[in-house]
Amino acid sequence: MFLKKLILGGLTALFFSSSLFAADCGPNGQSIRILASDFPAIHAIANSAESNCAGSASEFTRNHTTEARQIMNAAQTPDPAEYTSVIVANSTLVQLMNDGLVRPLNDLVEKYGGNLKSNQLITIDGKIMAIAFMANSQHMYYRTDILDKAGVDGMPATYDEIISAAEKIRSAGIMEHPLVMNLKVGWNVGEVFNTIYLAHGGEFFKQGSAEASINNAKGIAALETMKALVEYAHPDHLTQASDDTQGLWEAGQAAIGFMWGSRGGVILDNEGSSAEVTSNTVLSAAPTVTGGSIPGATLWWDGITIATNVSDSEAEATFAALVSGMTSEMVAANNDDAIWLIDGFKPGPAAAGVSATAQGGAKSYPMFAQMGLLHNALGAELVDFLKGSESAEQALSDVEAVYETAAKDAGYL
Amino acid sequence: MKHSTFLLFTLPSLSVMFLFIAIPIVSVFIQSLHIEHKQVIIVSENCDPFGCETTTSVDTEASAKLKEKAPLGKFNGFKTYSNRMHFAFDEIGEAWNSSDSFIAFVKKIYNYPLYRALSFTLTYTFVVTPFVLFLGFLVALGVNNLPKLLKGPTIFASLLPMIVTPLVGSLILFWMVDGDGVIGATLQKIFNDNSLSLKASPVLTWVMLMVYGIWHLMPFSFIVFYAGLQTVPHETIEAATIDGASKFQRTRHVVIPHLMPLAIFITLILLMDNFRVFEPIISFRAEAHATSISWLIWNHLRESAYPLYNAAGATSMITIFCVGILLLPVLIRTWRDFNEKNKG
Numbered sequence: 001m002f003l004k005k006l007i008l009g010g011l012t013a014l015f016f017s018s019s020l021f022a023a024d025c026g027p028n029g030q031s032i033r034i035l036a037s038d039f040p041a042i043h044a045i046a047n048s049a050e051s052n053c054a055g056s057a058s059e060f061t062r063n064h065t066t067e068a069r070q071i072m073n074a075a076q077t078p079d080p081a082e083y084t085s086v087i088v089a090n091s092t093l094v095q096l097m098n099d100g101l102v103r104p105l106n107d108l109v110e111k112y113g114g115n116l117k118s119n120q121l122i123t124i125d126g127k128i129m130a131i132a133f134m135a136n137s138q139h140m141y142y143r144t145d146i147l148d149k150a151g152v153d154g155m156p157a158t159y160d161e162i163i164s165a166a167e168k169i170r171s172a173g174i175m176e177h178p179l180v181m182n183l184k185v186g187w188n189v190g191e192v193f194n195t196i197y198l199a200h201g202g203e204f205f206k207q208g209s210a211e212a213s214i215n216n217a218k219g220i221a222a223l224e225t226m227k228a229l230v231e232y233a234h235p236d237h238l239t240q241a242s243d244d245t246q247g248l249w250e251a252g253q254a255a256i257g258f259m260w261g262s263r264g265g266v267i268l269d270n271e272g273s274s275a276e277v278t279s280n281t282v283l284s285a286a287p288t289v290t291g292g293s294i295p296g297a298t299l300w301w302d303g304i305t306i307a308t309n310v311s312d313s314e315a316e317a318t319f320a321a322l323v324s325g326m327t328s329e330m331v332a333a334n335n336d337d338a339i340w341l342i343d344g345f346k347p348g349p350a351a352a353g354v355s356a357t358a359q360g361g362a363k364s365y366p367m368f369a370q371m372g373l374l375h376n377a378l379g380a381e382l383v384d385f386l387k388g389s390e391s392a393e394q395a396l397s398d399v400e401a402v403y404e405t406a407a408k409d410a411g412y413l
Numbered sequence: 414m415k416h417s418t419f420l421l422f423t424l425p426s427l428s429v430m431f432l433f434i435a436i437p438i439v440s441v442f443i444q445s446l447h448i449e450h451k452q453v454i455i456v457s458e459n460c461d462p463f464g465c466e467t468t469t470s471v472d473t474e475a476s477a478k479l480k481e482k483a484p485l486g487k488f489n490g491f492k493t494y495s496n497r498m499h500f501a502f503d504e505i506g507e508a509w510n511s512s513d514s515f516i517a518f519v520k521k522i523y524n525y526p527l528y529r530a531l532s533f534t535l536t537y538t539f540v541v542t543p544f545v546l547f548l549g550f551l552v553a554l555g556v557n558n559l560p561k562l563l564k565g566p567t568i569f570a571s572l573l574p575m576i577v578t579p580l581v582g583s584l585i586l587f588w589m590v591d592g593d594g595v596i597g598a599t600l601q602k603i604f605n606d607n608s609l610s611l612k613a614s615p616v617l618t619w620v621m622l623m624v625y626g627i628w629h630l631m632p633f634s635f636i637v638f639y640a641g642l643q644t645v646p647h648e649t650i651e652a653a654t655i656d657g658a659s660k661f662q663r664t665r666h667v668v669i670p671h672l673m674p675l676a677i678f679i680t681l682i683l684l685m686d687n688f689r690v691f692e693p694i695i696s697f698r699a700e701a702h703a704t705s706i707s708w709l710i711w712n713h714l715r716e717s718a719y720p721l722y723n724a725a726g727a728t729s730m731i732t733i734f735c736v737g738i739l740l741l742p743v744l745i746r747t748w749r750d751f752n753e754k755n756k757g
Contacts, residue, residue, distance in 0.1 A: 126458075238701040239612050299461075383701045398524065401497055
């Protein structure tokens with residue numbers, strides 16, 4: 001009974017405090033419609049926007065779907081657009097901007113963005129196109145108990161150290177395939193190449209043009225590194241994406257992982273795994289090449305955008321509502337759901353990997369208009385090399401040829 | 414029947430076919446001749462929480478103006494058909510000149526997506542089709558000879574592979590052949606090889622996909638043959654028995670000739686279906702080792718940011734063309750039989 005009263009009291013206090021600092025929801029009676037991906041951090045933002053501003057809006061609808069990327073362009077093209085806001089990430093912002101479906105937010109930020117930090121503003125040629133609220137990246141996961149058992153000193157920080165650690169684990173007879181990586185054919189395998197290529201200091205395109213430039217010494221070195229790593233990965237690695245690698249990790253079948261930061265919270269919680277795994281799992285920065293300094297990862301952010309094809313007052317109300325949700329109270333209540341870019345975030349063990357990777361100077365996922373096409377080509381054409389049926393040079397020249405054909409058809413070359 | 418009555422009778426179905434089959438095919442063909450307009454690209458300074466980078470972006474206003482003038486896109490003729498994604502004529506010419514042996518040449522061709530997809534698609538079609546025909550016939554014969562009481566449940570059980578949605582059926586099998594799954598783990602035990610993986614070997618992946626295809630389609634040929642078996646005339650069978658024909662001889666000389674038209678019908682449908690193999694590749698995540706023509710079309714359209722309508726259109730036209738070639742021998746045979754019957 002006492003507990004119940006306490007909770008009730010707490011809730012009432014929370015309610016009063018939030019109504020004391022009543023959120024500024026912009027114009028009344030507008031329709032707010034949000035399209036977003038489906039994971040806890042995005043729910044947290046949308047929940048808090050809804051509880052602040054649903055009352056003053058005529059309509060507040062949310063569509064959370066993991067397929068958001070596939071439908072957003074079609075949904076936002078008509079006028080009026082299906083959604084007043086799409087919650088995007090690096091690559092999906094480009095996808096919308098290529099069709100001119102997001103509006104600049106400079107005036108709205110001036111009016112409602114008092115609580116935003118300057119590093120949350122995503123600007124393209126000075127125009128604010130999105131407001132980021134969380135960060136993500138790939139990084140290393142280690143099982144310290146297994147590394148100890150195999151006689152590895154400290155945690156590997158470079159690709160070479162990872163490979164020798166994996167070899168030690170294998171030769172000690174602990175695990176035949178100690179490494180897990182998301183190498184599913186398509187987007188995932190392309191993304192792994194991107195991270196290693198960036199660590200080697202590679203550039204994806206010739207300066208100022210849409211011509212690909214990956215068939216070079218750095219590209220070949222990146223592929224050789226990738227091949228060396230894959231030797232220690234699960235034999236089915238070409239079919240494995242995030243859910244599968246997380247599963248292997250939680251089942252205790254891996255000792256070294258290169259996985260997304262957003263999986264950290266889920267892996268470290270006490271569900272789906274044994275205490276032996278969770279208590280010995282440590283998250284650390286993405287690896288560099290030996291003697292290099294750039295962590296091999298792509299940094300990602302998630303953020304809000306406002307549609308071009310909606311009325312100005314709807315845009316204003318949507319922006320005000322979403323920004324009203326980006327408070328330190330919201331962060332405090334959902335601290336471990338994400339690496340928040342908002343004030344009040346206290347990095348826990350689940351955030352250690354992403355923080356270390358970002359501080360190490362990892363690059364953002366490249367925001368070139370034509371990047372998606374190159375990424376597709378990488379995802380399709382690197383597989384022959386990984387299977388061992390093609391040389392690195394041949395694989396990279398195939399990637400460039402496939403990219404060139406697709407880019408010509410899509411009008412980028 | 415008078416010709417005019419016949420025409421009136423078929424008019425609704427003809428007009429629906431025209432509207433929903435002929436017109437879309439023509440529109441897909443026209444689409445395959447066009448590519449996107451040139452995107453007007455500008456270099457831009459892009460800042461995010463992690464710093465600033467020089468990247469490129471699309472000048473949407475300038476690009477939209479181009480699009481408005483010609484919404485279909487830029488006319489490209491048959492270049493989409495001849496480019497690297499499809500028939501790759503230039504590349505193949507080069508491969509021919511630079512290869513010193515035929516095997517090296519074939520290896521080089523296999524590097525191009527259309528030929529790679531064709532090689533799997535055709536192998537799949539020509540392996541799965543005869544197996545499904547033959548096994549379906551055997552199952553139908555078996556079920557036909559069962560006592561009445563067992564027939565119903567057996568038919569139901571035999572139909573299950575077809576009732577299960579392809580995506581679900583192949584997903585179940587995908588999990589079973591995993592290293593931790595029932596089949597995968599058993600195989601590892603039998604061969605005493607812990608790294609044996611059905612998903613990692615190209616040959617085993619092909620075998621797995623074909624076994625799945627046979628398992629999934631067999632009920633179709635079984636049920637058609639079973640229906641056909643009910644129409645085998647008793648008199649002929651009895652006459653054959655009296656003449657001293659064994660069970661095998663009766664099947665060989667009475668039942669099979671009687672079911673021949675059905676077999677041709679099933680072959681036609683199976684050839685078309687198998688040539689469009691798609692779902693198992695997705696749910697077995699087999700893209701690394703096996704791609705099909707339908708998978709190529711899907712792959713061209715999948716990226717919603719950069720859908721390659723021209724490539725998808727061209728691949729679709731190639732599919733129709735190939736199905737036509739595949740069916741040609743069967744169709745010619747049917748046409749000849751029909752003519753002979755009319756003469757006789």
